[in-house]
Amino acid sequence: MQQPNSQPSAALMLRETASQTAGPYVHIGLALDIAGLPPREEEIWNRLASPQADGEAIELVGRVIDGNGDLVRDALLEAWQADAHGNYQCEFDLQAAFNSFGRTATTAESDGEWCFHTIKPGQVARRDGRLMAPHVTLAVFARGINIQLHTRLYFEDEAEANAACPVLNAVESPARRQTLIAKREESEGKVRYRFDIRLQGEGETVFFDF
Amino acid sequence: MPLNDNKRFVERDRNWHPPAYAPGYKTTVARSPSQAYVSLQTPSVSELAGPDFTRLRMGPHDNDLLLNFRADNEAQAGLPIGERVIVFGRVVDQFGKPVPNTLVEMWQANAGGRYRHKKDGYLAPLDPNFGGVGRCLSDDEGWYRFRTIKPGPYPWPNNINSWRPAHIHVSVMGPSISTRLITQMYFEGDPLIPLCPIVHTLRDPEAVETMTGRLDMARSRSMDCLAYRFDLVVRGELQTYFENQG
Numbered sequence A: 001m002q003q004p005n006s007q008p009s010a011a012l013m014l015r016e017t018a019s020q021t022a023g024p025y026v027h028i029g030l031a032l033d034i035a036g037l038p039p040r041e042e043e044i045w046n047r048l049a050s051p052q053a054d055g056e057a058i059e060l061v062g063r064v065i066d067g068n069g070d071l072v073r074d075a076l077l078e079a080w081q082a083d084a085h086g087n088y089q090c091e092f093d094l095q096a097a098f099n100s101f102g103r104t105a106t107t108a109e110s111d112g113e114w115c116f117h118t119i120k121p122g123q124v125a126r127r128d129g130r131l132m133a134p135h136v137t138l139a140v141f142a143r144g145i146n147i148q149l150h151t152r153l154y155f156e157d158e159a160e161a162n163a164a165c166p167v168l169n170a171v172e173s174p175a176r177r178q179t180l181i182a183k184r185e186e187s188e189g190k191v192r193y194r195f196d197i198r199l200q201g202e203g204e205t206v207f208f209d210f
Numbered sequence B: 001m002p003l004n005d006n007k008r009f010v011e012r013d014r015n016w017h018p019p020a021y022a023p024g025y026k027t028t029v030a031r032s033p034s035q036a037y038v039s040l041q042t043p044s045v046s047e048l049a050g051p052d053f054t055r056l057r058m059g060p061h062d063n064d065l066l067l068n069f070r071a072d073n074e075a076q077a078g079l080p081i082g083e084r085v086i087v088f089g090r091v092v093d094q095f096g097k098p099v100p101n102t103l104v105e106m107w108q109a110n111a112g113g114r115y116r117h118k119k120d121g122y123l124a125p126l127d128p129n130f131g132g133v134g135r136c137l138s139d140d141e142g143w144y145r146f147r148t149i150k151p152g153p154y155p156w157p158n159n160i161n162s163w164r165p166a167h168i169h170v171s172v173m174g175p176s177i178s179t180r181l182i183t184q185m186y187f188e189g190d191p192l193i194p195l196c197p198i199v200h201t202l203r204d205p206e207a208v209e210t211m212t213g214r215l216d217m218a219r220s221r222s223m224d225c226l227a228y229r230f231d232l233v234v235r236g237e238l239q240t241y242f243e244n245q246g
C-alpha cells in the first residue's frame, strides 16, 4: 500500500455527491400538502413553536423574487434557528414545544408567500465568544437553483445587537447588510417579520458560503 | 447540553457542484445570484449543528413506494405499474465514515414519467397506486433502502425537445445543516444522461458519476426486483485540534 503522503491529496478523500436542483416537484418529497398528497404520520413543516414555547411568538413571512422581479412560486425553504434562550434544539420532536428546524414553501399560506410560525430566537455565541445577533438561517431550494442558497434573517428591532454581530459585519457593504434585516409589522395582535429574498439584481439578498 | 462547535466541515468545492448560473439550464438564468457569496470564516453552532430526526415518527411503508399509496377505489387497488427496483446505499462522509440515523428522503415520477403533483400536466397518466414519495433514516451503519418502481423519463420545456433521464430526487440531511444536500440519482447506462441540460450543469464528468446508481445483481432478488446502489457522500467532519490564539 502506498504511503498516504505519496498520493495526490484528492485521493485521500471522497468527493461529495454532487448537487442537483430540487426541481419544480420538490413538494412531492418535502412538502406533501402543497403537491396535493395526503400527509404521513408526522410531517416536517412550518410550525417551529407551539403556544407553550418560551419566547415571543412571531411569524416570519416573505416572498422569493427572481432577477426579473417575478415571484418564485415553487421554492422550498428550510429554517434553522435557536430557541428564545439562544440554544439549538437539535432533537426534532413534534411533541416538543419548540423545534429548531422547519420547512415552508412559497405557496404555503398566501399567494406566493412563505411563512414560519415560531418564536424570536435568542443570541448565540460563537466559539470566539462573540455574540451573534438573533437570526434564523434559511436555505432556499427551487427549480433553477442548482444548489441551495443560504441566507440569514435578522430582526429590525435588534439594532444594537445587529450593529455588533460579527456575521453581519462580515458583509462589507453596509447597504447589502440591509438585505438581511426583516421588517417588523403588527396587526391583529400578531407580530410578523417580513423578509423578501431577492435572488438576483437590485437589492440582491446576501447569500453565505459555510 | 452545550453543542460541540469545536469542529468544522471540509469546505464545499463550489467548482465541483454546479454553478448557480448555468445558462444551458434556462431557469438558472434569472434565479442565480450575481453577487459573490459571503464566506463565513468562523463557523458557529448556527452552521455546525443540525436537526436529528431519530424521533420523527414514520409509517411502516414510508420507504416502500410499492405499498405506500393505494387507489381509493377497491377495484383499482393493487401494485403500481413499472419495473420493481430496490434503491439502496450507504450514507458516508468524505472520509468514509458512515452517517447513521440521518434522514434520507426521495421523490420521483411514475413509470410513465408523470409526477403526482397538482402542477404536472404531462400526457402520461397518473398511476392510481403510486404516490412517488419515500423517506427513511439510515441505520446504525449508514445504510438506507427504498423499494419502488423505476421512474420513466419525461419531456420538459428547456430546449425544444429536452428530456430528463429517468431519475429519483434524493435529499439527505447528514450531521449538520452544512452537510445538507439534494441531488438526483440517475440509472447507470441511460442514454439520456449525456443529453440532459440539468446533468450538464456539472462541469466535471466525474461529478456525474457520483449521481449514478449502479445495477447490483447481488442485491437483486430473483423473480422479484432489480437493485440499484446509490451511495451518498456528505461533507467530511474535522475536529479542530489547535486553537488559533494569535
Ligand SMILES: [Fe+2]
Pocket (backbone or CB within 6 Å): A023, A025, B164, B167, B169
Ligand atoms: Fe424530476
